[in-house]
Amino acid sequence: MKRLFILAAAWILLILGAGWVWSTHDQTEYAELLDHYNLSEQAVKITTKSPLTLPQAAAKLAQSDLTNVQVQFRASGARVFLYAKGSYGELPLASGQWFSDADLQSPLPVAVVGNDLSARLATGSHQQYLKQNGQYIPVLGVVSSPRSQRLNQAIFLNASGAGQAAPRLANVKIYADGANIQKQKSQLAKLLGGKASKYQYRQHLGVSDWWQTSGVTALWCVLLVLGALLIAWLAQWFIKNTLPAELKAPQRTRALRTQWVRLAGYGALLTAAGTLTANWWFYLSDRPRLVVFATSLWGLAAVALYGLIMHNSKKRERKHESA
Known part of the structure; x- marks a missing residue:
């Protein structure tokens, strides 16, 4: 026994x-997913020379029937302009909240920032603000992860509120992901005036x-x-x-x-x-x-x-x- x-x-x-x-x-x-800002290995890259502004691109995407999808427009300085709709996952929050569908279609700019930037935020009337290009942008939440330094330094902004001074599509890197991204990639590429290709998830394997x-x-x-x-x-x-x-x-x-x-x-x-x-x-x-x-x-x-x-x-x- x-x-x-x-x-x-x-x-x-x-x-x-x-x-x-x-x-x-x-x-x-x-941790690898966080390093890619919540993009999976199924994500696609869209290459385009379109002169569309980010708000115009977000408006076109909002008018389409695409759902359960996210599109990231990555600019310099760890800035990620985001359009998304439906269920596409969220990043880990230290405080506040993630973007809602309404935020991602609003013409008013809002942001979610990485934890390393939280000390640089301005506070007024119980609201935190990110100062960028002389503009104070309301911060919805702070994302944080002990396993992803890259995420802690990121700035996420709604593409719909980027304004006319934001980079145009031809000057940003565009990535898209979602549960049905392989079926949606052709439509996404057509809407953004470009071509879709496989996202190089690991640059040096x-x-x-x-x-x-x-x-x-x-x-x-x-x-x-x-x-x-x-x-x-x-x-x-x-x-x-x-x-x-x-x-x-x-x-x-x-x-x-x-x-x-x-x-x-x-x-x-x-x-x-x-x-x-x-x-x-x-x-x-x-x-x-x-x-x-x-x-x-x-x-x-x-x-x-x-x-x-x-x-x-x-x-x-x-x-x-x-x-």
């Missing part, structure tokens, strides 16, 4: 370890970049798989030593299978319990990924355990036959 408890504790720790690995991976992915984003996770997954196989080996050793030595081959095989079914069932329950605990304990943005991985570990261990006990059973039979 004590050995069974030790095996159960080891398996729970293994599943919690899987939760920690995928939580760390998700946080790395999220070298060995160090791959190791940081995926390599460490892959290594930990290999170690977890080895841990699952080790627990399976220990379980077969436990089963082998609990059966009476005088059992004949047919009875021994049936007993081994019964023990396997019992341990596989316990393993399934422990996997479910460990996965639920990991989902509650750790930060996870992709919970199904952990469920699939934990289930795969259980399946691998169950198959390995069955193979080991059957192999030992046949080995024992051959030994007795030769004797």
Whole structure:
């Protein structure tokens, strides 16, 4: 019974370890997303020489049927002029609020700034303002992340309130993203008078970049798989030593299978319990990924355990036959 408890504790720790690995991976992915100002790897770049002003471009986008989309017009000085509509995600806020759809269609300028700029904001009548080009722009909120210095230094402005002095489309970098961006990119490019292409999410995908984003996770997954196989080996050793030595081959095989079914069932329950605990304990943005991985570990261990006990059973039979 004590050995069974030790095996159960080891398996729970293994599943919690899987939760920690995928939580760390998700946080790395999220930090990368923040570095790209909430653009995913599916985002597109739109190249245009259009003389449209940013408010004119925002007005054209607002008149279209596009929804659940964001368009970022990036200018110099970490300034990002934004048009968006519907559900497209938000950045982490330290205070205040993110843009509403109404803000992103308003002719009045408003801003959301990175945390590093919060000390430079002017305050008056319980409202913070960003001074830019001699103009005081109301600040809706402050975004902040300990994992993205780039985000902490950004200035987000509504493109609709940029004014006539703002850069024109030909002088900014334009990126778009959304749940249906691959279907919407042609329409977006046509509205903005340009061409859509794939966004180069990682400018320099070298060995160090791959190791940081995926390599460490892959290594930990290999170690977890080895841990699952080790627990399976220990379980077969436990089963082998609990059966009476005088059992004949047919009875021994049936007993081994019964023990396997019992341990596989316990393993399934422990996997479910460990996965639920990991989902509650750790930060996870992709919970199904952990469920699939934990289930795969259980399946691998169950198959390995069955193979080991059957192999030992046949080995024992051959030994007795030769004797």
